[in-house]
Amino acid sequence: MDHVELVILFLLVAVAAVGALARIIGVPYPILLVVGGCLAGFVPGVPDVELEPDLVLLIFLPPLLFNAAYFSSARDLRRNARTITLNAVGLVLLTAALVAVAAHATIDGLSWAAAFALGAIVSPTDPLAATAIASRLGVPQRLIAAIEGESLVNDGTALVAYRVAVAAAVGGSFDLLDASSDFVVNALGGIAVGFVVGKLMVLVFRHIVEDDVVGVTTSLAAGYVGYLPAEHLGVSGVLAAVFVGLVVGRRSPEIVTPSARLRGYAFWEVLVFLLNATLFLLVGMQLPGILEDQDRSAGTLIGLGVLISVTVIGSRLLWLNTVPYVIRAIDRRPEQRLRRIGWRPRLVAAWSGLRGAVSLAAALALPEDFPERDLLVFLTLCVIFSTLVFQGLTLPWVIRMLGVEDDGEGEREELLARREAAEAAIVHLERLAEEEWTRTRTVERMAGMYRFRRARIAQRIGEEGDWYVPDDGEDDDDRWADLDGRSNAYQRVVREALEAQRRRIIELRDAGEISDSVLHVLERELDLEDQRLEI
Structure with missing residues (x-):
């Protein structure tokens, strides 16, 4: 990569600018990032970026998956286990199959294995933008938990299918029976490795509980500690990273100190934002090169992009509006009847199938000699753009139109x-x-x-x-x-007192009576007190 210092500077400035703009206009930042990423590559003077495909999944996925699993709710996963399993396995495979059929039928010379690889790439959902919108508009917590849980597990399903398809495409042969057995072995092996590594990481955290900085650093390594051994053994590193996060996150109240939690939350919030933002921008910066290598017309490319996007969106709408009725006809138990939701929340869930970072990382990780690699990356970007921008921007309208409210x-x-x-x-x-x-x-x-x-x-x-x-x-x-009013008045007084203390220690620092290190110590204490306030 030439001019690496310029690339790093450009990425940081672009990420900060887009993130600030997203806050100002009230749009989830992934939507603006995918638009900005597409435009960034065409800006004159922007340095060329060539990514090493083998490093993309390794660098980005383990921490993203570990973080998502760490903060997930085991109770909500159990409550929605059937819905999550059906969507994370059945819907992913259906989407991959339908996309493969559409791609194989319309792209001349594209093998079934390569077509299925495309289907696996665009089948997992990304909950980031969808849950941000749903939470802000007051969607029931159960619905949000199901969307988040699905996205956590379907990454593993999709990427196991992706690995099988890529191996078949590169090897030149595809056998359904062998692929199915490989799928099961990869999935179960990844889960087993993740569970064992998670238990070991809990023991490690217990021994470093008093060192906050080492603890946060170890949390960053935890996803890789699960991912790398699993990949070395030939099983799913994705599911391994997820299960490490689930195990460690479940035990975190016992093995993490309050100060380490404060450091860790701040660290992970910034890291996840940077990883997601960087992925979107990097793809956009590669877009001109991808289009230059295409010998298809602009109309053909747009038509293919629309076809695959409609297939992805339609697959989810079809699944979520048919399979629940089949399950209802089979399972008539009273306790299951109480957990049923109406067609309105289900339609919101169907419209929340936005694609994002995992699909991007998987597309970029395709080998350089993969059949129609540039076209598949372009089609992946089209799906992400269609779901994030079109569905993401219309999701608030859909929620309000259907009258879905927080319970x-x-x-x-x-x-x-x-x-x-x-x-x-x-x-x-x-x-x-x-x-x-x-x-x-x-x-x-x-x-x-x-x-x-x-x-x-x-x-x-x-x-x-x-x-x-x-x-x-x-x-x-x-x-x-009005106890709330009295409490708010008291908290205002507390905040005024904290601000007075903060102004005074700054005056002492400016006068040279205390050092900056002393200022930062006292400032942190005041900030922690301030964070406890509810106003």
Whole structure:
């Protein structure tokens, strides 16, 4: 890669600019990134970028998959296990098959293996933009969890199918029976490796729990620790990275300190953004070269891009509006009837099948001598553009038109957890009051704070009860009067006090009375206090 320093500078500036613009206009950044990436390659003076195909999956996928699995909900995965499994396996294979049929029929000389590789590339969904839109517009939490869970597992299904198809295309032969057995072996082997490595990583984290920086660095390595051995053994490194993330994420409350969590969240938020953004921009920068090598007309390329995009979108609409009715006819158990959703939420889920980083990485990882490689990369970009831009921009309209609204389950669970946590604190403080080393006034002051918190949460839930004990001099008749308003007023006072402290330590630094290192220590403490506020 020539002028690597210019490439790095351009990528960082472009990513920052597009990310800022996305926040200003209120559009999820993947949508703007794919548009910006397509345009960036045609800007005069932009340096040429040639990516090493073998490194694309290795660099980008393990951390992205580990992070997604780490923050997933095991409970939601279990609750939606059947839906997730059907979509992540059945829908992926259906999409890959239909795309393969369309591509094989319309692209002269394209082998079945190469056509199926294209289908596998564009079959996995990316939840980033879809869930960002759905969460902002108040879609039920169960629906969001199903979309996220599907995207977590279908990456593994799609990329196992992708590996089988690529091997068949390069080897020159394709046998359905052999491909099916390879698929099962790769999937189960990847899961087994991921589970074992995840357990080992939990032991590692337990021994480095006191070192925050080493812990965050180890979390970055965890995805690779699962991915690389699995790839070496010839099984799915993708599923291995996912299961490492699931195992470590499940045990993280026990093996990660609060300070390490703060560092880790900030680190991973930035890293995931950079990895996703870089992928989109890199593909866009390669687009001119991809088009130059094509001997097809612009009309033909556009027609193929529309065909494959319509096939991908149509496959999902077809599946999600037929298979659930088949399952309902088979499974008539009362508990399953209670979990059924109507056609409106299902249509929202069908329209949320946006493609993104995984499809990009898989397309770029095709070997240089792969049949019609440049065309397949171009068609992948067309699918990503169609789903992210067209479906992503129209998804808010679809949600509003169908009247799909948040059922409040997520908020209820959060309020319940907050109330139970406050109750646990009160009970423990009452127990501590009997200890010799505690001070009565200190315990009473803290218990009063938690009683107020418990009462405020109960008020938000809609419960009433004689829980809140007012301070001395407080009117008993007002003890249930707008507790949220009183809390917000108190938090405003706290924030004003924090700002006063922050201004003073800056003045001391500017006057040369304290060093910048002392400023940063105190500044971090004030920032942590500020983050605890709800306003």
